[in-house]
Amino acid sequence: MPSQLTFAIPKGRILEEALPVMAAAGVVPEEAFHDKANRSLTFATTREDMRLIRVRAFDVATFVAHGAAQMGIVGSDVIEEFGYPDLYAPVDLDIGHCHLAVAEPKANGAETRPNRVSHLRVATKYPNITRRHFEAKGVQAECVKLNGAMEIAPSLGLAKRIVDLVSTGQTLKDNGLVETAHIMDITARLIVNRAALKTDRRVAELIDAFRADRFRGAA
Numbered sequence: 001m002p003s004q005l006t007f008a009i010p011k012g013r014i015l016e017e018a019l020p021v022m023a024a025a026g027v028v029p030e031e032a033f034h035d036k037a038n039r040s041l042t043f044a045t046t047r048e049d050m051r052l053i054r055v056r057a058f059d060v061a062t063f064v065a066h067g068a069a070q071m072g073i074v075g076s077d078v079i080e081e082f083g084y085p086d087l088y089a090p091v092d093l094d095i096g097h098c099h100l101a102v103a104e105p106k107a108n109g110a111e112t113r114p115n116r117v118s119h120l121r122v123a124t125k126y127p128n129i130t131r132r133h134f135e136a137k138g139v140q141a142e143c144v145k146l147n148g149a150m151e152i153a154p155s156l157g158l159a160k161r162i163v164d165l166v167s168t169g170q171t172l173k174d175n176g177l178v179e180t181a182h183i184m185d186i187t188a189r190l191i192v193n194r195a196a197l198k199t200d201r202r203v204a205e206l207i208d209a210f211r212a213d214r215f216r217g218a219a
């Protein structure tokens, strides 16, 4: 039997939307995958030569970049944040739509606007994207790294603004924040390890299968 391929998927909110897209490309997890009580992190698929690993969104990119998994599905926010040179993201899966934005309390005054200051403090899970965004405006961003619930930071005085994902805008609204800049649109992508793509033709075949599925969807 050929060596096992490992496909990494995030356990967070992209998962539900990703499963039908994967199925259309022939990647179908075993039944145990859907059992909420199952604590296993590795699952067989209907393909004998492929297994799935279910990890945190940021770790999907790390496993694939290091070649520990040959391919995976992850948001373009994560791809941009890491900028791993060994990752190739050939297919936009048209799922997980949201955008990355700067937000702050309505009450923040004009004196805190980026065009008025040279230095700002920002709470975010995305320090690299955030620094780049503000640098392009000539502003140095000091980032306080959080792993979730960024929206609470301004009311507690941790930072006057946040950079976070926005979809419906409900989380910002419920926490008294308004969006002040749109940084980038986000969707989930198929990612592959560049070396695996060069050495294992099954990786290229899978890219084709995911692409074909996208074109069928667009027809």
Ligand SMILES: Nc1ncnc2c1ncn2[C@@H]1O[C@H](COP(=O)(O)OP(=O)(O)OP(=O)(O)O)[C@@H](O)[C@H]1O
Residues within 6 Å of the ligand: 010, 011, 012, 013, 014, 055, 056, 057, 058, 074, 075, 076, 077, 078, 096, 097, 098, 147, 148, 165, 166, 167, 168, 186, 187, 188
């Ligand atoms: N509100 C949203 N609407 C649509 N897509 C989102 C939204 N929030 C996040 N995403 C996408 O889903 C991905 C995973 O987000 P989520 O925060 O659910 O991940 P997670 O696996 O729970 O994260 P963590 O590793 O922090 O536990 C994000 O990287 C992003 O691409």
Ligand SMILES: O=P(O)(O)OC[C@H]1O[C@H](OP(=O)(O)OP(=O)(O)O)[C@H](O)[C@@H]1O
Residues within 6 Å of the ligand: 013, 147, 148, 149, 150, 151, 164, 165, 166, 167, 168, 169, 170, 171, 172
């Ligand atoms: O604009 P909305 O539709 O309200 O969605 C935005 C929220 O969704 C994500 O968080 P998630 O629910 O994944 O929780 P997290 O804070 O643990 O990342 C994101 O970090 C925002 O907080």
